[in-house]
Amino acid sequence: MTVAIKKVGVIGSGQMGNGIAHVAALAGFDVVLNDISADRLKSALATINGNLTRQVAKKAISEGERKQALDRITSAETIDALADCDLVIETAVEKEETKRKIFHDVCAVLKPEAIVATNSSSISITRLAASTDRPEKFIGIHFMNPVPAMELVELIRGIATDDTTFDTAKAFVAKLGKQVAVSEDFPAFIVNRILLPMINEAIYTLYEGVGNVEAIDAAMKLGAHHPMGPLELADFIGLDTCLSIMQVLHEGLADSKYRPCPLLVKYVEAGWLGRKSQRGFYDYRGDKPVPTR
């Protein structure tokens, strides 16, 4: 059994939030995009418009579809604006305390039957669900970056998630034109359990001087046919997010093989978070990315 979803709330308008709002609006859902920062909301709407315009240029969608999708998105700086949403997807920073606070605030304004989802990359769905007033209506809907281009969405049930919530989330993902992979609720789920240790190992390879940034990325692009090198991909994901995921794996599985590389810690402490802060394993401030090591 599924429940009808018409209006979707997206909390956090960073790179994932704008991607989720984009694909949901294009699929015909009304979307309320929420962020604590007005500037973020403004730049998210500009990014969505830019990505929709690129799809029009590639003839993937019509000009009318671009316009209708944009018209379906409203932006809001306050959480009250999400009150009449049927589904809310939280996609703020990968910090458990921030997410818990958001769930506390949003559940207070939502109707009791609304479904609450998180796009968390790694944090226990069961634990996040337990911090809400509706663990049975809580689920992990984990999109991949960049959302408009990636086919997969992981669905993760918490221990209490009911069948209606799972079936509704599955139908929602199908309506977005994406494929589902179901993951059990263990640290970092499937994709990041495999991908992040690979990225962390690439950073150790750099840290130990086995290769420089250029050599490591070229090796994996040309030698293993990865679309992006692991360091380029780390910058794309965000080094703060990569570190948070490694910390969840390290703490959650208590195995030293998940120890975050000290060089990753150093970059995050420097505020060199990758593309979003214009500097990470590459410096993006010039015409083209320049390796920082």
Ligand SMILES: CC(=O)CC(=O)SCCNC(=O)CCNC(=O)[C@H](O)C(C)(C)COP(=O)(O)OP(=O)(O)OC[C@H]1O[C@@H](n2cnc3c(N)ncnc32)[C@H](O)[C@@H]1OP(=O)(O)O
């Ligand atoms: C951390 C987590 O929790 C989970 C994760 O997401 S892990 C990260 C998973 N993502 C990846 O591994 C991405 C790896 N990289 C890639 O697959 C590719 O480099 C890429 C798809 C990003 C770009 O591919 P490309 O061939 O170099 O570029 P390009 O041909 O311009 O783009 C391919 C498509 O992606 C879209 N695209 C590219 N960058 C985009 C962006 N930033 N935002 C939206 N769409 C984008 C393009 O519009 C294009 O769409 P169509 O196929 O509909 O035309």
Ligand SMILES: NC(=O)C1=CN([C@@H]2O[C@H](COP(=O)(O)OP(=O)(O)OC[C@H]3O[C@@H](n4cnc5c(N)ncnc54)[C@H](OP(=O)(O)O)[C@@H]3O)[C@@H](O)[C@H]2O)C=CC1
């Ligand atoms: N990056 C990736 O490749 C992927 C990330 N994810 C997950 O998606 C989530 C978001 O990641 P991503 O988009 O990359 O992160 P970003 O840093 O790009 O965006 C996070 C956004 O959330 C905003 N924010 C912070 N606190 C709040 C709040 N209390 N209420 C509303 N908005 C808030 C931030 O605002 P401000 O900057 O002003 O603090 C920022 O705009 C994380 O949980 C991450 O693990 C999932 C799949 C892939």
